[in-house]
Amino acid sequence: MANNKFIVGLWDHEEVYLHAIEHIRHKGITIYDSLTPFPVHGLDEALGLRDTRLHTAGFMFGATGTTLALTFMSWVMTTNYPIDFGGKPYWPLPSFIPITFEMTVLFAAWGMTLTYLVRNKLWPGRVPRIFDTRTTDDRFALIFEADKLSDSELNEIKSLCTAEGAVEVKDKTFAEGE
Amino acid sequence: MHAYESEFREPLINGLDKTYTKITDDLVAPTERNSTMWWIMVLLTGAGSLFFVFCLAWTVWFGIGTWGLNKTIGWAWDITNFVWWIGIGHAGTLISAILLLFRQRYRTGINRAAEAMTIFAVICAGMFPIFHMGRVWDAPFIFPIPNTRGPLWVNFNSPLLWDVFAISTYFSVSLLFWYSGLMPDFATIRDRSKGKLRKKLYNIASFGWQGSAKQWQRFESLSLILAGLSTPLVLSVHTIVSFDFATSVIPGWHTTIFPPYFVAGAIFSGFAMVETLMLIVRKLFNLEDYITVNHIESMNKIIVLTGSIVGIAYLTELFIAWYSGALYEQFAFYNRILGKYLWAYFIMMFCNVVSPQFYWFKSMRRNLWVTFILSIFVNIGMWFERFVIIVTSLADDYLVSSWAYFSPTWVDLGIYLGSISVFLFLFLLFSRFFPVIAIAEVKAIFRTSSEAAKAERAKAEGATHGGFVLRGAMDKYSK
Structure with missing residues (x-):
């Protein structure tokens, strides 16, 4: 891994934190990541994140489910093994609606969740880099990469964080492969 | 902001005195301490679960003849229990999905436990139709899997098959919804745990969650879309369960009112079960600050609404039976009220229609003892509703010579009570090792509410x- 040295700024109030992000980005400083204990409203805009395309993926998976279910049932009932159920039509479309709906939901939900796990790099047994254990408790963290920065630039970031209301600013270095 | x-x-x-840290401390606390009471309850319900397994083994070994079914009544306790459990399983998704879409903030205190309850209730529900098959080892053939008999496929016209798809989809989507919400909270437990093994296990459970901005953004998108999908799903599940009856030609079942009537009943019984459990949980784990009387009151409002919808449905059924002029339909309802199952009908009427009316009064809605007792009444009433619908219509059929009465055997009773044990056993395990309240979601409403x-x-x-x-x-x- 290339990046092993980081600066971690910790805030304790989300509104101060959001203002800080705006000011820091305004100064042209790149924020490596932000860690929060819960989804903070307005964080995406403050960080300038692009909207997620997960819902588009969900629609695609759902449409796949719809198509598969309808095609499969039609093939079974008309081609592969047509059976006369008490004189009912061989291709009873209304009877297919419930299963088609269920399969749409099933495919959309599973497809989206798996995409979500892959895109977020989440899997059982993954060992994440913990910048500060309190980021899942009550601290809102900003992470800056420190590998390529000079000492004066590092100090500028640190003093800016403090000026913007960070309650703690610290260095964090990970061992190779951690 | x-x-x-x-x-x-x-x-x-x-x-x-609440702060973010205090919230974490309070909500993680149940997973961090040992309690003798918990062990006693786990052992008791564990023993009950073993008895459940024993009764099922007995059923499989000696056959369905060990149940109280007879040549007239071929569906009784098993299907009643199935519909009862599925109904209970409706509140979880309703609370997480529909209340999320309606932006009801009070859901955050109760959604996690309600979702867990959904999953455990659906597990219990699934047992009944599976074991009613008799030869359980053939159960996979309820799915359209390739086979050597043609291949001979399942009948896609059958509501029973729709049910297979509905229930299995419902179970797996609820599981996804529940678990995707649990990951951040497992990470919270991981980051504060002292022991190495505990840290490792909770890290595995959290899938290595960090809480970065992009993760949260996708998290919110996922939960919103899953909520959007689950809302029609939850309505479809009980609609399809009601199709099992409504598409048949049995008097008393063959009615178009069934889907909305069943869905309202499911929400009604689901909320009652959530209340029963949450009132115990909040006391046992000192969570009174998070599951407040305000939460209980909001749930009671839903109970009085859905209870009244169910009541109107009962009366509508009677009116339509009379108005239709159909002789057999009229007999079915006359017999339901004044026949040999009169006692069951009036237990149902009292528990489901009369008892929730107390909730028109604010003092009753906010009284925890009243809520606890009425929630149990509702659970009993909703069990009897399914029993009344199913058994009264079957017991007295078209041939007077085949009229019969259903009495459960010890195996019937054992499986039913055993399934309650399994449900409580799973819920106890959940409450000991999982955060029973969604920590991150509670924190998200901290500044406003x-x-x-x-x-x-x-x-x-x-x-x-x-x-x-x-x-x-x-x-x-x-x-």
Whole structure:
């Protein structure tokens, strides 16, 4: 891994934190990541994140489910093994609606969740880099990469964080492969 | 920054000493301590679960003849229990999905436990139709899997097959919804745990969650879309369960009112079960500040609404039976009320229609003992509703010579009571190792809806416009 040295700024109030992000980005400083204990409203805009395309993926998976279910049932009932159920039509479309709906939901939900796990790099047994254990408790963290920065630039970031209301600013270095 | 909330609105997180850390401490605490009471309950329900397994083994070994079914009544306790459990399983998704879409903040206190309850209830529900098959080892053939008999496929016209798809989809989507919400909270437990093994296990459970901005963004998108998908799903599941009856030609079942009537009943019984469990949980784990009387009152409002919908459905059925002029339909309902199952009908009427009417009074809605007792009444009433619908229509069929009466055997009773044990056993395991309240979601409403934040705001604004709640909060604050 290339990046092993980081600066971690910790805030304790989300509104101060959001203002800080705006000011820091305004100064042209790149924020490596932000860690929060819960989804903070307005964080995406403050960080300038692009909207997620997960819902588009969900629609695609759902449409796949719809198509598969309808095609499969039609093939079974008309081609592969047509059976006369008490004189009912061989291709009873209304009877297919419930299963088609269920399969749409099933495919959309599973497809989206798996995409979500892959895109977020989440899997059982993954060992994440913990910048500060309190980021899942009550601290809102900003992470800056420190590998390529000079000492004066590092100090500028640190003093800016403090000026913007960070309650703690610290260095964090990970061992190779951690 | 935060959505505005009227100061008159009652807080959803009580206690002026609350901070984010305090919330973490309070909500993780149940997973961090040992309790003798918990062990006693686990052993008891564990024994009950073993008896459940024993009764099922007995059924498989000796056959369905060990149940109280007879040549007239081929569906009784098993299907009643199945529909009862599925109904209970409806509240979880309703609370998480529909209340999320309606932006009801009070859901955050109860959604996690309600979702867990859904999953365990659906597990219990699934057991009944599977074991009613008799030869359980053939159960996979309910799915359209390739086979050597043609291949001979399942009948896609059959509501029983739709049910297979509906229930299995419902189970797996609820599981996804529940678990995707649990990951951040497992990470919270991981980051504060001391032991190495505990840290490792909770890390595995959290899938290595960090809480970065992009993760949260996708998280919110996922939960919103899953909620959007689950809302029609939850309605479809009980609709399809009702199709099992409504598409048949048995008097008393063959009615178009069944889908909405069953869905309302499911929500009704689901909320009652959530209340029964949450009232115990909040007491046992000291979570009174997070599952407040306000939460209980909101649920009671839904109970009185759905209970009344169910009541109107009962009366509509009677009216339509009379108005239709159909002889057999009229007999089915006459017989349902005044026949040999009269006692069951009146238990149902009393528990489901009369008892929730107490909730028109605010003092009743906010009384925890009344709520606890009525929630059990509703659970009993909803069990009898399914029993009445199923058994009364079957017992007295078209041939007088085959009229029969259903009495359960010890195996019937054992499987039913055993399934309640399994449900409680799973719920106990959940409450010991999982965060029973969604920690991250409670924190997300902290700044808008907590007593502490409201008092702070009032203090900042000089409390010139404080509502009644706030004035109380201010008094405490100044002390």
